[in-house]
Amino acid sequence: MLRLSTLVCELGGELMGDDLSIERLSPLETAEAGSLSFVSHARFAKLLNGSRASALIIPPSLADQALQRGSCIVVDDVYHYFARLTQFWKKQISVAAPSGIHATAVIDPTASLAEGVSIGPFVHVGQGVRIAQGARLDAHVTVQAQAVVGQDSHIHANVTVGERCIVGQRCIIHSGAVIGADGFGFAPYQGTWIKIEQLGAVRIGDDVEIGANTCIDRGALDDTVIENGVKLDNLVQIGHNVHIGAHSALAGCAGVAGSAHIGAHCTVGGGAVVLGHLKLADHVHISAASVVTRSLLKPGQYSGVFPIDDNASWEKNAATLKQLHALRDRIKRLEQP
């Protein structure tokens, strides 16, 4: 329970109306008495009056309308304010991780752990590992030899950080993620595959978030690189020697094959695939489930998905698609005088 004035004091904005106590943050549609909600744009003005929220965060353009129904906090960038509010709120409600090293953790004597780290049950920290100040390793985390976890990074339960991999500062790695498994490299030889040992590592910048069960492979010779501020959702696959530029974001189930180079400020939609050795310029945006089969050197939005349809229609169109090139030739012939 927090007062609106406390929030304004902490996060800024202008409080209009009564200084109410807030019990929870809610979406506009499911808000109830005690809820604080937000309306990010004037175009959602219609939804204001239908909501049961006790208070609203709104842009200046909605102030008059919102004030008629009750208290509000007026801010210029509502969504950004809301993001900061969730961070503040979480700090209030979270139980802090106990600082120190759990009695069951196995820490190699050559590892170096800064003060103020939090190491959970059954954590294994290998030879020569460095864990910086304020870092938190939850239960069952494995950090292998010579790896580094930067200041204030939070490694959730069951994560594996492989040998020599480097995690920057303020990173969040969710449960089950695997950093630094071997890249998929084999030389074909007389009908079999000869393993190419993966001698590189993974270097992860600062403020990177990595989703649950996501995999980032170590490089073959050089390292796989994830730059500052990159956000990867769950179940994402990053192949060896991929380079992802700063502040790019990849949604769930996306896959990036080996040696692809994704620029800065890119977005890749859920389930999209980027083939190996391709280059995406900065500010390239790939729609969900699209397959990138060539380098994309101009910023912009790119798509390639078969449109969904009722099954009977799809079957007809898909069958015809296999004759498309022939149909084109028939059109050509028809066009001849």
Add this chain to the structure above:
Amino acid sequence: MLRLSTLVCELGGELMGDDLSIERLSPLETAEAGSLSFVSHARFAKLLNGSRASALIIPPSLADQALQRGSCIVVDDVYHYFARLTQFWKKQISVAAPSGIHATAVIDPTASLAEGVSIGPFVHVGQGVRIAQGARLDAHVTVQAQAVVGQDSHIHANVTVGERCIVGQRCIIHSGAVIGADGFGFAPYQGTWIKIEQLGAVRIGDDVEIGANTCIDRGALDDTVIENGVKLDNLVQIGHNVHIGAHSALAGCAGVAGSAHIGAHCTVGGGAVVLGHLKLADHVHISAASVVTRSLLKPGQYSGVFPIDDNASWEKNAATLKQLHALRDRIKRLEQP
């Protein structure tokens, strides 16, 4: 080894022919002496005589034919009977998990564990967690603060159940699944991403099965909800605030983006993607690898997959596809008188 009469006594059905001893359950094609197999429909009648199974489970329409070759159990719904038989069989052959709490498990003193729970090696149970009667947690399971595991649920090795998440009764969660990682929520701000803390949880109903390495994210403000009887295969991604209606089933590698609402009794094929904020009515069926880009409000089967072809043909048709709109215009012009 079980006698046919034991099965009939336990599961019903009519035994015809000798009361044989059965050593194993087998598919019709690989059955040998000692095998019990099943034929679910009369249209598979041809396969009967070729099988070496000692006994068969069959529908009434095949009774005469089957009896000529040996013993059989006649039942109305063969496939349902077979499912129950596998359950009975498993009980006979399985070693029961030892009840009690393994000496290595770390259980927070504020957690409440009912009698008859089975807690494996290296399990970590956090503050205020409740584990109901008959629940089983295999090795390396992590259940975080305030989470609940319902009666007779079985959490396999290496699963993470996050803070405040609720698992219903008789659920099965396979190894490596992550329940309650943060949803993928960020506010864009001056070229970077500001984290929106995910304050909701995950609520899972009764009789839900969740596959290996599947991820279900916690909600941003409200909860992510999986209703009773839902079945999720392996490596499925469920985004924050998704709602999946009762008895829907999603096959492997399917992905459902944030705030999508899938109705009851739906099926989603392997590798299919449902984009965010969409609504699927009850009894909607999505073919494998299709991408749902709009709400589907009528029951039915929907598809959208590029048909596979030999590579040379595909290349021609795919290249032509990029001119399809132009081809349509050329057809229009040809149609003009």
Add this chain to the structure above:
Amino acid sequence: MLRLSTLVCELGGELMGDDLSIERLSPLETAEAGSLSFVSHARFAKLLNGSRASALIIPPSLADQALQRGSCIVVDDVYHYFARLTQFWKKQISVAAPSGIHATAVIDPTASLAEGVSIGPFVHVGQGVRIAQGARLDAHVTVQAQAVVGQDSHIHANVTVGERCIVGQRCIIHSGAVIGADGFGFAPYQGTWIKIEQLGAVRIGDDVEIGANTCIDRGALDDTVIENGVKLDNLVQIGHNVHIGAHSALAGCAGVAGSAHIGAHCTVGGGAVVLGHLKLADHVHISAASVVTRSLLKPGQYSGVFPIDDNASWEKNAATLKQLHALRDRIKRLEQP
């Protein structure tokens, strides 16, 4: 640091030029003084002179050119030589896993562990398990009852090997992989799903490599089978009763549905999906992200991906695609005299 003559002595090839000391293996583009690089084909001859590598591995056709710039090792199959070189190099730089059983591991008294095994912290080995000579189980590995791990196999951190599953010799299973979760089998019954217990196991041959967070389900009645020399990348899903023939390779995020039979020497590209019960002949190659919806009984390359385009063009072509069958009819009408 190794001398070129040491490499030639160990791996073969002809040393031409000075016997330099090598500090690292590098790609041609990022090589520096002290680097050993390789050029696999004469068609890359142009890149030779631009590289700062101290020495090169080259085919005989490039020997004259290469020697002008410095030392080189001449071999017939450069890529195969390079693969073997990475293996040799890794042995030099790796810290050997400590042999023996870590004090925290929980080993069932009925399990049988050969001499020379390496068992890491928090490993759990269940009833009747057999671990063969030279096998290595990293931290947090779970091997369930009656499972077998073959000689010299390396099971990385956090892997689960389920009951009765068999892993062959010299296998590598990367972190988070789940071998032997239940297949996805249910009988529909009055609007609900009745579980079909999965009574089979998983049998993995020799020299198989399995990627991080990959899942291989146990069979329903018979076993799921992965033959010798198969390579699976990360986040791959293998359904129950799938059979993968020797030396086939599946790239990241590929999914193979239940009872599919993939031949020997096949390749499946990243994100591709093979539907259930299909058969792929030996030497079938599936392009990335393609969906196999029918059996492919002839060797060859097969593809089926919607070509990516700028979003505006894609929208036009995708919309038109939904009228493709109708367009075909219009072409037919135009063709009528």
